[in-house]
Amino acid sequence: MKYFWLFLCFLITNILVAQTKIKGQVIDFDSKVPIAFATITYNNIKFNADWEGKFSIEVKDYKLPIKVNFKGYYEKITYPQPKVYNLTIKLINDLNEKKAEIYTENNVNNIIKKVIENRKLNDPEKGLSNFQYKNYEYLQVTANPDSISSKIDTVYKKRFLRKPLMKLDSTNYKFKKFSEKQHLYQTEKVNLIQHNSKQSKETILATRMAGFEQPLYEYLGLKLISYSVYENPFEILEIPVQNPISNFGRRLYNYKLIDTVKIDGRSAYRIYFEPKKINTNRLRGLLYIDTINFAISKAYFRIYGVVNINATYTFDYKKEFDVWFPKNRIFRVSKGNNHEDIKILGGTIKFSSDLEELESKNATDQAYVIIESTPFDIEINKTVTISKPRVKIEVPENSLKRENEYWNTFKKDSLDKRKLRTYTSIDSLSLSEKIEHKVFLGRKIINGYFPVSIFDIDLRSIVKYNNFEGFRLGLGAVTNSKLSEKYKVAFYGAYGLKDEEFKFGITPSYLVDKSSETWVSASYSEDIYEIAQTNFVTDVRRFRIYDPRPINISTFYNNKLSSVSVESKFLPKTTSYFGISHNQIQPLFDYTFINDNKAFTEYTITAAQFAIQWNPFSNYMQTPMGKIEYEKRHPKFSLQLTQALPNILDNDFTFTKVDFKTYYELPYLSGQKSSILLHTGIAFGDVPITHLYSIVPNNLNRDAILQRITFAGKNSFETMYFNEFFSNKYASLQLKHTFNKVRLGYKINPEFTVVTRMAVGSNNKNNQHVGIGYKTLEDGFFESGVECNKIFKGFGLVAFYRYGPNQLPNFDDNIAIKVSYYLDLGF
Structure with missing residues (x-):
């Protein structure tokens, strides 16, 4: 009998050993995107992978193949291997079916239609008249220490034209030890979300950021993903995408009914959606749809690409209101198939892809960002003020x-000792390395200033160069809040080494109202200005280490300027300006303006100016420091009106100018972006050439291409010669598309941009301007080109070609080659 039991144990052991469980994932060969619900066949048994392409099987015989099929791909046959427990199966596109559209079945299509039709009833922001709730949100940059190798590697550092340098790299080991003790970064906030029939508002009740006494206000408004699953366009990483439960979204996605499940005791359809073009990185996921009211009761969203994004929404069913109200939202970002670092929270964090379970050589590739928000103290259909x-x-x-x-x-996990250590260690790190001061300094520098005691030194005023002044050496500054929060005085002085003239200006200002940032200013200056240029006074000042266009300009006018002005952000989503100025103008080139049979070589203009910039799609935050545009959205609009005032302070001419500008930028999840810039202006009356439009030319009138090589401007016409065209009315349009960086090796990673510019204009009073010859733009001006920027250390090359009615007879004269430079301050 004992032999029987021994034999039985031996038999059972062999059976257990013979069956090995392996896990697998089906992905696209090219894009590495998981293929949802692919058909798996093993041992004559068919089943489907899950919506992330994952599956598991019990291997009984290693000689039996695993077959994988999915519409639009070739069949893949593979064999399990002993001691291989994780299997990645890559399917290759069937080119014959790649362009074939996958149609949604009618019954699923009808369900999605009903979701869209009932959206206004089921979206809490539209279906409920009033609600408010508090929300706890926790952002964490962290890594799983178990996924990090502790090996010390030998690496070879590439060197230009030299033998690679061998070094020992202990980064992985140090990173693993660090991440075992604490998270990389974290921040928390508690906010009050209020909504009524007119609007929504968020009030921060509490916030803290590791390493900062004062928070980075911009990140309190950081919207990495839409709060509502019904929002269209749906926003991910501040980039709009079409929502799958929208009318237009139905054209982009294919839907598949998986099964019916129970959530909070109510039946829900489980529907998978994916892009109709199966090899794209557009949004895909799972929707749980209430079978009665067709509301979203749970949702999973995924994007695989430059970054990998996982978002999970859960809801509570409020029976008395027949609405699914948000319960929890989890958002995770990890590195995808990009080669560049992903920047967030002012620092560089490298994120990992979790598609293949491979140990990364770069430890920081295992880091990821996770945000979790949980509503509480919910009040529905009560009065909200x-x-x-x-x-x-x-x-x-x-x-x-x-x-x-x-x-x-708000502690959820008392075992998370890393959370407490993160605050204490990063706070001490902040004190030792003065991180907070670096952020404060960065805010100043990005606006062109460097703080020194009670002054902010104007970095733009120190050194300049142009053809008229030569090198212009100067010093400018403005007093800061250390002196006074109510008063400030801006001043500068400069000297041109070529024209041997001194220029200066001073502007005292008084803060009338802090909440609307209303300033009243007076100003006096004696300086030179480029002719025929329009500067919008409401434009945001941004630091550039140099301004390339004025280098080659030689036609300026001297201006003794006195003015008083008011600048305010009182009106919602606007910056407005009103000022009156007295200008004593002397052209610094051979020019005479004929007006009413009088010849003017010098003249006086007294003018009133009103300007407004309106950002209707941006969102603003009120902080103790003032208003901040935390969510910059496009398009943006600028309008500027200038009226010369007759018979006031010796004004010589009467004219009116109306200038308009709009800018639209469209970013893509791939990292590319497109932009449109439209400028237009019109001047009525008697306008001297100093106040006409030359439409930002940036080309030298020289014979050889190499003699015309200069620095490229940001939005200038690179093939248009200086003083070639002048107009009293014009319109210009610029179209750009910027591609991702191209990796060529040894820190040479150029960024390519294709550009097209066009302009049209006219001038019906040419006989008033004596001493300077020019053409007009009735037939239009066209140029297109390619920018190869940031090739090395910020330097690049651009090339443009001029064509159309104003094309020049010699082929070479229509070509412009320039050097570009982009300074990355890291902010």
């Missing part, structure tokens, strides 16, 4: 000073 409705987000002073006891109520 919104204070200060003009701002989307409000950050009161008291929200920055919450004690630890307040935060302890």
